[in-house]
Structure formats: C-alpha cells, structure tokens
Amino acid sequence: MTSEAPASTPTGHTVIQGYLKTLETRPGVYRMLDAKGAVLYVGKARNLKARVSSYARPTGHSPRIARMIADTASMMFLTTKTETEALLLEQNLIKQLKPRYNVLLRDDKSFPNILVSGEHAFPQIKKHRGRKAEKGNYYGPFASAGAVNRTLNQLQKVFLLRNCSDATFDSRTRPCLLYQIKRCSAPCVGYIDEAGYAQLVSDAERFLQGKSTRVQSQLAAEMEAASEALEFERAAALRDRIRALTQVQSTQGINPAGVAEADVIALHTEGGQACVQVFFIRANQNWGNRDFYPKTAGAEPSEILRAFLGQFYDGKDPARLILLSDDIEDRELLEEALGEKRGRKVEIAVPQRGEKAELVAGALRNARESLARKMSETATQSKLLAGLAEAFGLDGPPSRIEVYDNSHIQGAHAVGAMIVAGPEGYIKSQYRKFNIRGEELTPGDDFGMMKEVLTRRFKRLLKEDPDRNTDAWPDLLLIDGGAGQVSAVHEIMAELGVEDIPMVGVAKGVDRDQGKEEFHRTGARPMALRRGDPVLYFIQRLRDEAHRFAIGAHRQKRAKSVSATPLDDVPGVGATRKRALLAHFGSAKAVARANLPDLKAVEGISDTLAGTIYNHFHDGGGA
Known part of the structure; x- marks a missing residue:
C-alpha cells in the first residue's frame, strides 16, 4: 500500500499522522521518504499502526529520530503474514536501498571455508569461497583468507593431503615439490594407496570436527608401534606429524573446551563510531576474527547490534550459538528467523559468567582496541585530506578521491583502473576496472585509453545519478600523467558538462625520481611539493595503489587470454x-x-x- 503525503503538510509528524486512519494493525514493513522520494529509513513492526503512531507525536524523540521525522514527506507500507517475514523483508530492503537513517553494514564480503572434495578417489583439500556447489565436506567459516591459508599449511604438514587440481593430479609422472618437503603423500604417482590416503582424509576431517585429541593419540600409538617394529623412518615421520599438529593447536589461541560452535559478537561505541568484533568458534577451535565498522546513523547500541545481526547473516549461515555483548530487541524473533534459515535451532545469548562470558569479554576488548586504532587512523587521514585541499586550493577536504591509471604491454590486454579513497582510507568495494574497447585506438595510446575510461565512468554516473544525490560523485580526480593527460581528460569532462570536479595530473619528476613529482592542473602552472611533505607521501601511496590495482587487472586479463580457446x-x-x-x-x-x-x-x-x-x-x- 502506497500513499502520497497531503500537499498542505509536505514534511514532518503531521504528514505521518495522515496515514494512521488507513493503516492496519498487522505486521509489516514501512519506508519513510523525503521530498525527492529518496528512502530515509526502513523499519519493521509487529503492529504497523502502533509503530507509525509513535512517529506521529510531535515530541519525545531522540535527535536522530526527530531529524528523520522532520525530513519525512511520504511513507510506503507493505503488510506481511508474520513478524518474521517482516524482519526478513526489512533486512533485504535495507541492504538494497541503504537508507540514510538505518544502521548499515558496509563490509559484506563472504567468508572462506576449507573444502575436502568428494568426487575423486584421492580427495583434494583446498580453500573455497562463495556458493557451496561443489560436492564434498565444507569446514568454516574462517575469518579471513590468511586464517584459512595458515590452517591449510599446517594441515598439509600433518595429514599430507594434496592441494593440486584434478587436471594436475592426472598429468603428473613424478612427485612434485610438496612431496619433497613433506607436505604431500604423492598419491598422484602411487606412493600411497587409496585406502591409506582415505585414512589420512579421515584423520584430517576428524581434526576439523574438533576431534584432534583422538587423532593425536592415534598418531602417538602408531609412532610407538613403528618404533617397536624398528621402522624408525616411519616413526620419525609420525613424530614430525605430531609436532605439526601440536603447532596447529598452539597457534589457534582461544580454544574453548566448553563451546564447540559459536559466533562471538561484541560491540563497542565511542564518539559516534562503532566497531563490531566477530570471533568464529568451530569444533572447539578459534577460526579467526574480523572487525566491522557499521554506519551507525546515531543509533543506540542495542539497535546497532540488532541491525548488524540481521544484515551480517543475510547470505551467511549462523552458528548454533550466537554470543552477544549486549542484549537486543526482538531476540526471540531473530532466533526464529535464523533458525528457519539454517534449518535447526539457533540460540542467541548474552552470557554473564563462565567461559562464554570470557569469550565475549575477549571479543569486546578487541572491539575497543580496534576502534581506537581506527579512530586514530581516521584522524590522520583527515589531516592528510585537509593538507591535500590546501595544497591544491580545493574548497574543502575531499570525501571521495578517484585515482585513475592504465596498464598494458605495447597496447596488448589494455586495462584501465580506478581506485577510491576517502576519510576512512581506501574504499575497495568501489574499485573498478575497465577493459579498453576502443578498436580505433593506436596500441599504447595512453591518452586515448584515459579518455575512454573517463568517458565511460562519467556517462554512467550522469545516467544513474544526474542530480548528484549520492556519494558516488568524486570531489577530486588524480590522473597518472602530466599536462597531456590532464588536457585530454579536461576535454572529455567539458564535453560531458562536468568541468566543476577538480583534477590533478601526477607526473614523475626529473629522472623519474620519486619525491620530485610534478602536479598539473588545468589553467595553472605545474607545481611540486617539498620532499618529505606528508601530503606528497599520501599522493604517492594513492598513485601506487592505483598502479598495483591496474597491473593486477592487466595480469588477470592476460592470463585469461592465454588460456582461451x-x-x-x-x-x-x-x-x-x-x-x-x-x-x-x-x-x-x-x-x-x-x-x-x-x-x-x-x-x-x-x-x-x-x-x-x-x-x-x-x-x-x-x-
């Protein structure tokens, strides 16, 4: 059901009052929109009429809610059968629309798993990210690729499982280097039979299931038997595997005895900013942690944590037990929604004592320390952005810098790259690569490539956001190149009618010496910054990051073309x-x-x- 706000009362609580007569008392989702139709806030309610009536009061609101009500020009409503459906719909809409007054989870990457493949006589062990389409057993999630790689590295030492692809396995005639350094049992050339390899796979999976003590006892018994049988080489190999297994256990840090599986989630807020720390406990082992910095929009801690949980588990499987640092509204409702998603019971708890409380306290300490580091880095970044504005005469510190670079080899496999930086550092989710399409371009024509990239970038931006209502528009462009590049880009920007965006070309200095860079701007003489200036180092880091990203995109394109048929x-x-x-x-x-x-x-x-x-x-x- 959608309604328009009365013309006589364009914004505020009186607009909201106009909807109460037609609203039902059923559960559902509501949207608050501003005068331009942009979504300000998405919320869910057990009783739509009761929830909306709370916004219709002229007083008694927090500053954040009062601002939101004052900006509201219209509302939209959608009823659902149950409150659980409303909760799921709310989270989908928040993720899709990213409303200004909602708590928003800005980092929504998937987490890697370890996969023991299931379609080969000699299963492969490897890192896996994304949809679980391949047959086999998955173990995770791990907090990062580094956590997976460390575990895989140690598992190879202990269990000697292959990590090569099936095609490589089938083509081997001699054992590879991993066999030589005792990281693989070389099933590819028959150095271990299918039954022996299957036992190694079974031991590895028992370890990943948290049964490492049993595995260690079994290896110790085998080592003793081999020693008694005077098979000293085999006994030494088993001893090395036990040592490697002990090393795995010692490097995992927190290994709770009484918590087999849990996600430990702690929130710390300070100065209007928030950090949520998530620890993954699986099979009584710590499989790493990740910190998140949601956009809080001035919300209270309980609302931040509830919103985080809803968005975090959209597309991710929750653990059986979720341990929180703070209680949340609708805890039972969220348990029900996550339980339906997983297909079994999910419990959300706020422990007060014992081992579980210690786990939460550890996560909370990490959240507090991480936020302190983040705030310190943000303060430093703010100073650099202010210095950048002063150096180039900008109206104010830029909140979005776009840096462009090209990469190719004599014109072949040409790729353009754009990186983005702002007050909180690099915004990697906004990085973009452009496959150069211009068939009329002369190979190696950097001017032509840069023109094509900027044309495509800003034509799309003009199409998607002509009124510049979003933060997708840059405040500063940094171009890798000198006066010629700046002139070429200025010509494109003038044709598109976006000449008001400041642009600086970064040219390598005399003898291509880093530290003697020259900066070129339209209608201004070339300038330089003094060697040792923090702003100069900042620009160098931005340029180097763009160069790194461009080279990576170029190598991917080149590798793909090599394997093409x-x-x-x-x-x-x-x-x-x-x-x-x-x-x-x-x-x-x-x-x-x-x-x-x-x-x-x-x-x-x-x-x-x-x-x-x-x-x-x-x-x-x-x-």
Missing part, C-alpha cells in the same frame, strides 16, 4: 563441456576438425549441442 565462442559450451571435449579430442583444433558422429560420442554432449559445435566450425560460424 576457440571453444569459448561456441554457444552452450561452458567450462565443464569444454574440459570434456578437450579430454576426448586432445586439443581445440581436433574438436574443430571432428565430424558429427565423433562429437556426439563425447560424454555430456547432446546431439543438438554436437550439431551446434559442428556448425560453428564448418558453416562459417567460427575460424
């Missing part, structure tokens, strides 16, 4: 069918020369697809 252009042939065809025929050229009956004989290739492939290579559809 004519089969990539055949409709209906994806990665799996491509592998099947190459395995059957040996090469893409052989596939192109194959006749129709041979193509039909390939496993996974239907008669229709075989005809498509044949026609692609024989009827002018391909080379």
Whole structure:
C-alpha cells in the first residue's frame, strides 16, 4: 500500500499522522521518504499502526529520530503474514536501498571455508569461497583468507593431503615439490594407496570436527608401534606429524573446551563510531576474527547490534550459538528467523559468567582496541585530506578521491583502473576496472585509453545519478600523467558538462625520481611539493595503489587470454563441456576438425549441442 503525503503538510509528524486512519494493525514493513522520494529509513513492526503512531507525536524523540521525522514527506507500507517475514523483508530492503537513517553494514564480503572434495578417489583439500556447489565436506567459516591459508599449511604438514587440481593430479609422472618437503603423500604417482590416503582424509576431517585429541593419540600409538617394529623412518615421520599438529593447536589461541560452535559478537561505541568484533568458534577451535565498522546513523547500541545481526547473516549461515555483548530487541524473533534459515535451532545469548562470558569479554576488548586504532587512523587521514585541499586550493577536504591509471604491454590486454579513497582510507568495494574497447585506438595510446575510461565512468554516473544525490560523485580526480593527460581528460569532462570536479595530473619528476613529482592542473602552472611533505607521501601511496590495482587487472586479463580457446565462442559450451571435449579430442583444433558422429560420442554432449559445435566450425560460424 502506497500513499502520497497531503500537499498542505509536505514534511514532518503531521504528514505521518495522515496515514494512521488507513493503516492496519498487522505486521509489516514501512519506508519513510523525503521530498525527492529518496528512502530515509526502513523499519519493521509487529503492529504497523502502533509503530507509525509513535512517529506521529510531535515530541519525545531522540535527535536522530526527530531529524528523520522532520525530513519525512511520504511513507510506503507493505503488510506481511508474520513478524518474521517482516524482519526478513526489512533486512533485504535495507541492504538494497541503504537508507540514510538505518544502521548499515558496509563490509559484506563472504567468508572462506576449507573444502575436502568428494568426487575423486584421492580427495583434494583446498580453500573455497562463495556458493557451496561443489560436492564434498565444507569446514568454516574462517575469518579471513590468511586464517584459512595458515590452517591449510599446517594441515598439509600433518595429514599430507594434496592441494593440486584434478587436471594436475592426472598429468603428473613424478612427485612434485610438496612431496619433497613433506607436505604431500604423492598419491598422484602411487606412493600411497587409496585406502591409506582415505585414512589420512579421515584423520584430517576428524581434526576439523574438533576431534584432534583422538587423532593425536592415534598418531602417538602408531609412532610407538613403528618404533617397536624398528621402522624408525616411519616413526620419525609420525613424530614430525605430531609436532605439526601440536603447532596447529598452539597457534589457534582461544580454544574453548566448553563451546564447540559459536559466533562471538561484541560491540563497542565511542564518539559516534562503532566497531563490531566477530570471533568464529568451530569444533572447539578459534577460526579467526574480523572487525566491522557499521554506519551507525546515531543509533543506540542495542539497535546497532540488532541491525548488524540481521544484515551480517543475510547470505551467511549462523552458528548454533550466537554470543552477544549486549542484549537486543526482538531476540526471540531473530532466533526464529535464523533458525528457519539454517534449518535447526539457533540460540542467541548474552552470557554473564563462565567461559562464554570470557569469550565475549575477549571479543569486546578487541572491539575497543580496534576502534581506537581506527579512530586514530581516521584522524590522520583527515589531516592528510585537509593538507591535500590546501595544497591544491580545493574548497574543502575531499570525501571521495578517484585515482585513475592504465596498464598494458605495447597496447596488448589494455586495462584501465580506478581506485577510491576517502576519510576512512581506501574504499575497495568501489574499485573498478575497465577493459579498453576502443578498436580505433593506436596500441599504447595512453591518452586515448584515459579518455575512454573517463568517458565511460562519467556517462554512467550522469545516467544513474544526474542530480548528484549520492556519494558516488568524486570531489577530486588524480590522473597518472602530466599536462597531456590532464588536457585530454579536461576535454572529455567539458564535453560531458562536468568541468566543476577538480583534477590533478601526477607526473614523475626529473629522472623519474620519486619525491620530485610534478602536479598539473588545468589553467595553472605545474607545481611540486617539498620532499618529505606528508601530503606528497599520501599522493604517492594513492598513485601506487592505483598502479598495483591496474597491473593486477592487466595480469588477470592476460592470463585469461592465454588460456582461451576457440571453444569459448561456441554457444552452450561452458567450462565443464569444454574440459570434456578437450579430454576426448586432445586439443581445440581436433574438436574443430571432428565430424558429427565423433562429437556426439563425447560424454555430456547432446546431439543438438554436437550439431551446434559442428556448425560453428564448418558453416562459417567460427575460424
């Protein structure tokens, strides 16, 4: 149900009062919009009419809620069958719309897992991120790729499982380096049979399930038996594995005996900022922690934590037990929603004593220390941005800096890159790469490449946000290059009608000496900053980050082109069918020369697809 605010009362609590006559007492979700139709706030209610009536009062609100009410020009409502449905819908809308007055989780990356593959006689152990589509057993989540890599490194020492791909495994004729350094049992060349390898896999999975004590006891018994049988080489190998297993346990830090599985979540707020620290306890082991800095919009701690939980677990599986530093509103409702999502009971608790309370206290200490570091870094960043504004005569410290760079080898595999920085440092979620498309460009034409990148960037920005209502518009552009680059970019910006954005070209100084950079601006003489100026170092770091990102994007594009084959252009042939065809025929050229009956004989290739492939290579559809 959607209504328009009365024309005589464009904003404020009187607008909200106008909706009360038509509202129902059912659960649902409401949206508060400003005069331009932008969503200010998304909320859910057990009783829509009762919740909205609280906003219709002229007084008794916190400063944040009072500002929100004053900005409200209209509202939208959607009723649901249950309050749980309303909660889930609320979180989806917050994630999609990012309203100004809601608490927003800004870092929403997925967490990595360890996968023990399940479709091979000799399973592979590897890091996995994303959808769990591959068959096998998943263990996680881990807080970071580093936490996974450290665990995998130690698991290889202990259990000697392979981490190579199936294709590499099938092509080996000699054991690889990992076997030489005692990190793999070399099943690829038959140095261990299927039964022996299966036992190693079983031991590794028991360790990942928290049964490390049993594994260690078993290894000790095997070592003693080998020693008694005078098999000293085998006993020494088992001794090394026990030592590696002990090292894994000692480096994991917190290993709670009474908490098998939990997410420990603690919130610390200070000076209008917040840090949420999340520890992952799985199989009685600490699998790392991650800190988050949600946009609080001035909300109270209980509201921040509730909003964080709803957004954090959107797309992530919750643990059986969630331990919190502060109680939240609608705790039982959130338990029900997360339980439905996981398919089993989820408990949310605020422990007051014992081991669980100690875990929360540790997470809270980390949150407090992390926020202190973050606030210190932000203060330093603010000083640098103020210095940047003073150096280049900007109206004020920029809140969004975009830095552009290109990368190519003699014009081949050309890629443009954009990085973004602001008061809180690099905003990596906003980084963008641009595959250079201009066929008329001369190979290595950096001016032309930069023109193409800036044209595409700002044409899209003008299309998506012509009124500049969002924070996607930059306050400063940094271009890698001198007067020529700045002139080329200025020409594009003038054509697009966005000449009001300050732009600085960063050119390498005399003898390409870092520290002697020259800065070029439209209509101004080149300038330099004194060597040792913190602002100069800041600009160098921005340029180097853009260069790093551009080179990474270029290498990815080059690597992809190296592995490309004519089969990539055949409709209906994806990665799996491509592998099947190459395995059957040996090469893409052989596939192109194959006749129709041979193509039909390939496993996974239907008669229709075989005809498509044949026609692609024989009827002018391909080379």
